Amino acid sequence: MGKKGEFQPAALQPTYGSQDFCLIVEDDLDTVKRELEDKEVKLLTDIVERHGAHGVMRSLYVRDPDGNFVELSSYNI
Numbered sequence: 001m002g003k004k005g006e007f008q009p010a011a012l013q014p015t016y017g018s019q020d021f022c023l024i025v026e027d028d029l030d031t032v033k034r035e036l037e038d039k040e041v042k043l044l045t046d047i048v049e050r051h052g053a054h055g056v057m058r059s060l061y062v063r064d065p066d067g068n069f070v071e072l073s074s075y076n077i
Helices: 030-037
Strands: 019-024 046-054 055-063 069-076
Touching: 030 055, 046 069
Parallel strands: 019 069
Antiparallel strands: 046 055, 055 069
16 A cells, blocks of 8 residues: 655655644755764655755755654755
8 A cells, every 4th residue: 555645755654733844944955964864863865856935945854753754955056
């Protein structure tokens, strides 16, 4: 059985109250990635290019402690 959600990856167990959300960061995303790796945060993807509300952006994906899907994005390309 496939995972729910139009875009993958997505929340592990989407339920009422769970969220997939995007945070825009002002720092260089390579710096953010290194900081997360230093803190042993599991990255779901490498940095990928996406198109957001304000144009081309770079994103990487992690999960919060509740398993929600979090996109960290930067328009600083």
